[in-house]
Structures are given as structure tokens and as C-alpha cells.
Amino acid sequence: MRQLFLAFFKIGATTFGGGYAMLPVIRQEVVSAKHWLSNEEFVDVLSMAQSAPGAVAVNTAVYIGYKMAGVPGAFAALSGTVLPSFLIILLIAGTFTQFAQWPQVSAAFAGIRPAVAALIAAAVVKLGKPALKDRRSVTLTVIFLMLAIYFEVHPSFIIILGALTGIVLFRKADKGENC
Amino acid sequence: MFIELYLAFCRIGLFSIGGGYVMLPLIQKEIIERHGWLTLTEFVDILAVAEMTPGPVAINAATFIGFRTGGILGAILATAGVVTPSVIFMLLAAAFLRRFYEHALVQAAFHGLRPAVIALIISAAVFVARTALTDPASVVIGCSVFLLLLLTRLHPVIVLLSAALAGLVLHYL
Numbered sequence: 001m002r003q004l005f006l007a008f009f010k011i012g013a014t015t016f017g018g019g020y021a022m023l024p025v026i027r028q029e030v031v032s033a034k035h036w037l038s039n040e041e042f043v044d045v046l047s048m049a050q051s052a053p054g055a056v057a058v059n060t061a062v063y064i065g066y067k068m069a070g071v072p073g074a075f076a077a078l079s080g081t082v083l084p085s086f087l088i089i090l091l092i093a094g095t096f097t098q099f100a101q102w103p104q105v106s107a108a109f110a111g112i113r114p115a116v117a118a119l120i121a122a123a124v125v126k127l128g129k130p131a132l133k134d135r136r137s138v139t140l141t142v143i144f145l146m147l148a149i150y151f152e153v154h155p156s157f158i159i160i161l162g163a164l165t166g167i168v169l170f171r172k173a174d175k176g177e178n179c
Numbered sequence: 180m181f182i183e184l185y186l187a188f189c190r191i192g193l194f195s196i197g198g199g200y201v202m203l204p205l206i207q208k209e210i211i212e213r214h215g216w217l218t219l220t221e222f223v224d225i226l227a228v229a230e231m232t233p234g235p236v237a238i239n240a241a242t243f244i245g246f247r248t249g250g251i252l253g254a255i256l257a258t259a260g261v262v263t264p265s266v267i268f269m270l271l272a273a274a275f276l277r278r279f280y281e282h283a284l285v286q287a288a289f290h291g292l293r294p295a296v297i298a299l300i301i302s303a304a305v306f307v308a309r310t311a312l313t314d315p316a317s318v319v320i321g322c323s324v325f326l327l328l329l330l331t332r333l334h335p336v337i338v339l340l341s342a343a344l345a346g347l348v349l350h351y352l
Contacts, residue, residue, distance in 0.1 A: 166291015
């Protein structure tokens with residue numbers, strides 16, 4: 001239990017750049033160093049964590065914690081992952097409003113804001129390349145984008161709509177492959 | 180207000196499938212438009228801090244927004260809210276949903292979810308760009324960062340720090 005907490009605390013405190021940057025570090029710690037999971041098990045956990053709601057790193061931690069030590073293990077791993085973020089952000093958030101007044105800080109943020117937009121746009125390219133291979137997926141993306149931007153449809157409806165159209169459109173194709 | 184904050188982040192956690200960026204349009208709708216707890220510029224700044232500090236971006240953003248809206252209790256509730264769906268779902272998955280994922284119907288649903296997720300991330304990029312690209316200098320920074328991220332293997336934190344430096348240099352020129 002304490003080991004679980006400490007392992008995930010270390011991962012949470014030292015990995016920059018969010019969930020997908022954390023996955024190789026989690027693999028290194030959980031598979032290579034501690035031998036808690038085999039490599040195949042880890043790949044299984046990942047595919048589940050990526051398709052479940054919420055942050056990928058949090059999902060992975062909860063699952064591995066549960067496998068190792070039941071529900072208490074899940075909460076130990078979860079608090080290990082979340083706590084470093086939580087404490088660091090509290091520290092920053094507490095002083096941010098003062099710092100934000102400084103001309104240097106506001107100048108730096110004027111440079112960072114367009115970079116954040118570029119970061120998200122680059123994520124689109126990286127995610128879209130492997131996912132949008134067939135014409136129907138591309139058409140669906142365009143339709144969902146129109147709904148989101150021009151009709152201001154709530155994102156949760158777009159997620160639900162995506163799952164439903166997937167079931168209607170792709171069920172036959174997937175069945176055909178299975179036969 | 181505190182219950183509202185917890186529930187808003189529960190909804191955000193529940194529907195952000197496929198990585199942290201899907202959260203962004205949800206936060207825009209729930210936190211900025213529906214409750215008016217933040218302005219767009221504040222949100223983009225918080226996002227930048229969340230990217231540059233260790234840990235999952237979703238947790239960093241939730242803690243920061245929760246703190247800005249309701250102090251330490253707000254931070255705790257927002258963070259708890261955003262992980263609640265994860266915990267419930269992953270415990271169920273670990274206990275007995277394994278075979279559910281191999282089901283053809285679920286696979287088909289995921290096939291349709293992918294375009295939805297990508298569309299939502301594009302919409303996030305569009306609304307952040309609207310807030311961030313205000314003058315020619317910011318357009319130049321945005322485009323160069325985009326190219327840097329696609330063409331090199333530079334770590335996002337390094338790229339963000341260089342953009343901060345560019346902002347400072349432009350300010351003092």
C-alpha cells in the first residue's frame with residue numbers, strides 16, 4: 001500500500017506534460033522496476049484507461065492499485081498520482097494573482113497563450129493521423145465539428161452522438177470482419 | 180456553489196474520453212459560459228500553467244480552477260469531481276467489465292467516438308486560438324510553435340518556456 005502510494009507519488013511529481021507523457025514512466029516503474037504487471041497486462045490496462053472517462057494517468061493508477069491491493073490499493077495509487085499536482089498547483093494558484101500583475105509575467109503569458117493554441121492544434125494532427133483513415137470517419141469529424149462550433153452543441157452530446165453513430169454505422173462492418 | 184462546482188467537474192470528468200484535451204470544450208461550456216466562474220483569458224493562462232507543472236493536465240486544471248472559484252475547499256471538490264467518474268469506471272472495469280471491452284458493439288461505439296473526440300479537440304484549438312491570437316506577433320509565435328511541435332521532438336514544456344521568452348523579448352523591444 002505504502003509502496004503503491006510512493007511509486008505513483010514519484011511518477012506524479014516528476015512527469016511534465018500530462019497523461020501521455022506519464023505512460024512510459026508508469027510502464028518503467030510498474031513493469032520494469034517493480035514487476036507488478038507483465039508487459040501484456042500493461043498494454044491491456046492502457047487500452048482500457050484510454051477509452052474510459054477521465055484522465056488516462058488517473059485511470060491507469062486506479063486500475064493498477066486495485067489489481068495490487070483491492071479498493072484501498074486503488075485509492076492509495078490515486079492519491080499518489082493526484083497529490084503532487086494538487087499541492088504544486090495550490091502553491092502556484094495562491095500567488096498567481098499577484099505575479100500576474102507584474103509586467104514581465106503578463107508579457108511572458110502573451111507569448112505562452114499562442115503556444116498553448118499551437119500545442120492543442122499539434123495534438124489534433126497527432127491524434128487525427130492514425131484515427132481518420134476511412135472516409136466515413138473524416139465526414140463524421142467534419143459534421144461533429146460543425147455541430148460544436150456553429151451550432152454550439154454541448155460537448156457531452158457530441159460524445160454520446162459519436163458513440164451512437166459508431167454503433168449504427170460501424171457495427172455491420174466490424175461484424176463482417178469477424179465472420 | 181460548492182456542490183455545483185463538484186457536479187460540474189463530475190460532468191467534465193465523465194465526458195472527457197480519450198485524453199485531457201477533450202476536457203477543454205467541456206470546461207468552456209460548464210465553467211466559463213454556464214457559470215461565468217472564469218474569463219477565457221484566465222482559462223488559457225491556467226491551461227498554460229497546467230501544461231508546465233508536473234502531473235496530469237486534467238488534475239492541474241481542475242485544482243487551479245477550483246481554487247480560483249472557491250479557495251482550498253473549491254480545489255478539493257473540483258479535483259474530487261474530475262476523478263470520481265474515473266474511479267467508479269475503472270473499479271468496475273477491473274472487477275468485471277474486462278470482456279465488455281471486447282464486445283463488437285462497444286468496439287463499434289469507439290469507432291464513432293474517435294471522430295467526435297477529434298472534432299472536440301479541434302473546437303478547443305479554435306477557441307483557444309481566438310483568445311490567444313490577437314496581434315501579428317502572437318500569430319507568428321503560434322505558427323512557429325505549431326511547426327516546432329510537428330517537425331521536432333522538443334518537449335512541450337521547453338517549447339512553452341521558449342514562447343514565454345519570446346513574449347518577454349517582444350515586450351522589451
